[in-house]
Amino acid sequence: MIGAGLRQQSKEEIIVVQLEENPKLLRDSLRPLIYGGGDESVSRRQLMKLNLSNLRFLRPRKSFISQTRTMTHNTDANPDPSKVVDDLLCSERQQRDKGIEETVDAAPLSLGSPGRLLGIDTRVERAWEHWKKLGRPKYIVAPMVDNSELPFRLLCQKYGAQAAYTPMLHSRIFSETEKYRNQEFTTCKEDRPLFVQFCANDPDTLLEAAKRVEPYCDYVDINLGCPQRIARRGNYGAFLMDNLPLVKSLVEKLAQNLTVPVSCKIRIFPNLKDTLNYAKMLEDAGCSLLAVHGRTRDEKDGKKFRADWSAIKEVRNALRIPVLANGNVRCIEDVDDCIEETGVEGVLSAETLLENPAVFAGFRTAEWAKDSEEEEGYVDGGLDQGDLVVEYLKLCEKHPVPWRMIRSHVHKMLGDWFRVHPQVREQLNAQNILTFEFLYGLVDQLKELGGRVPLYKKRKVDTLQESPQKG
Known part of the structure; x- marks a missing residue:
């Protein structure tokens, strides 16, 4: 539980955060603390101390840090930026x-x-x-x-x-x-x-x-x-x-x-x-x-x-x-x-x-096309999840969102492809700093490797049915 890894020192006003087994749950649990305000969160004048060695889902918030009277002290004096960027927006909108x-x-x-x-x-x-x-x-x-x-x-x-x-x-x-x-x-x-x-x-x-x-x-x-x-x-x-x-x-x-x-x-x-x-x-x-x-x-x-x-x-x-x-x-x-x-x-x-x-x-x-009772009625729909990822990334370039959301969607949409080519999934997992260039290249790599996994649509029924043979 997060309570086991979270404590407040009243004098120094330092919060110590440790990574638990479920990092997404940890990040969600910490969100009130990071953004501040309310009874459940710490004062904005309190300090935050993050163990960034494994916690790539979080980043120091400028609005939080700028209001502290003492500089935040991290366990890592020079944290690797690649560990803390998943909460950044995927373009410059966050600066405005x-x-x-x-x-x-x-x-x-x-x-x-x-x-x-x-x-x-x-x-x-x-x-x-x-x-x-x-x-x-x-x-x-x-x-x-x-x-x-x-x-x-x-x-x-x-x-x-x-x-x-x-x-x-x-x-x-x-x-x-x-x-x-x-x-x-x-x-x-x-x-x-x-x-x-x-x-x-x-x-x-x-x-x-x-x-x-x-x-x-x-x-x-x-x-x-x-x-x-x-x-x-x-x-x-x-x-x-x-x-x-x-x-x-x-x-x-x-x-x-x-x-x-x-x-x-x-x-x-x-x-x-x-x-x-x-x-x-x-x-x-x-x-x-x-x-x-x-x-x-x-x-x-x-x-x-x-x-x-x-x-x-x-x-x-x-x-x-x-x-x-x-x-x-x-x-x-x-x-x-x-x-x-x-x-x-x-x-x-x-x-x-x-x-x-x-x-x-x-x-x-x-999976669902094959489970259908009408399996033979489904054909390649001319669309695949790789195509959808590319369309999604283009929308993200136009409407920036945090990289953590993009990472999650890429994993979900390409899940069928990753089961065929698990080594490509490992490349994504190892990529601490995401870029659009990397993600577009990931889709290209999957398609070049072959074994395309299409999305299926129900076969259109011909309006002209073959006449039965006369005896």
Whole structure:
């Protein structure tokens, strides 16, 4: 646990950080400390001491260091820059430190949130009017920490996604820290419809964060479904299911004070009755759209536990607002089956999109094409994951994001290729300092090695069928 490797010396005000077995979890856990602010973080005047020998996921923050009165002391007097660059943006945008307002066209404000001091009938009517105005999107990119960032959202949009969520944003850090806002939330006029998702456990802090993004999105979403240990420690996400009065206050605060609708993303309770009561409470509090992940808080492994579409169907039938489903999506046919079986308005996809961002365009990876009962009906679609990586990198050059996000996407999208050529994966793992030149070269190398792994599409059925032979 991180607590075992983290201690504070009151006199020297030095924080010692050690690498644990899960470096990504460590980085996520340390993010509040690095960005500063709030009860859970250290004072900005406190000092930070990083053991950088193995910790390449973190870098000293200029905004943090510049406000300390004593120079930060590192265990390595001359740390290797290659160890600390994965949190840097992939281009010069991080040097400008520009505010969102300078880079995004503001969205026209709506007539008010459907939850603003209105009766239930009027709120439901407005919730549907807003959803219909957006085109009633069916294919939606789910929120994914460090993975549903702007370039990836735009890539998925090119291949059929009709709406998307941002990664989960920490409401307190977002409201307090400009650098966090500028690095973790970027958008553009093409990036619509857009859900901006926050985790929170304080209504006023959540509202302050939401006010900063409401001109640039179509929904402000509250994360009520994160089941990870960091959410337990931070008292947010699915662990707010133990404090429904607090959840209600979060929704009411936004619904009564924003000009855009409030949405929520939840997991189900083990008991259906509890799930339905939960969903109805959210609707009554002012939620205008509900996304339901059909797994419980304890069912973290999507490969081990199937999402319960029947529970999602019951929620859909019990509510009057639009409902979305999340879980069990491997291909476009799964999306259509889910909508038909549950009656929801749309379906979110997460892990499947990371491997294959073209899912919503009808492409399948080799694994799912071969598992299909119609295996002979799938052919090379003329697209592969190497092509998608190149498109993604070009979007990153246009819309810079931290290298850690790019590294993660390259690993996910090229996973099938790396299984054929594991030595190329090792080259990526050994590359501490990423560059676009290196990554483009990596894709070229994989294609030159042969063994291309295509994405598959369903064979088009000829309109002219061969006539049966006459006897």
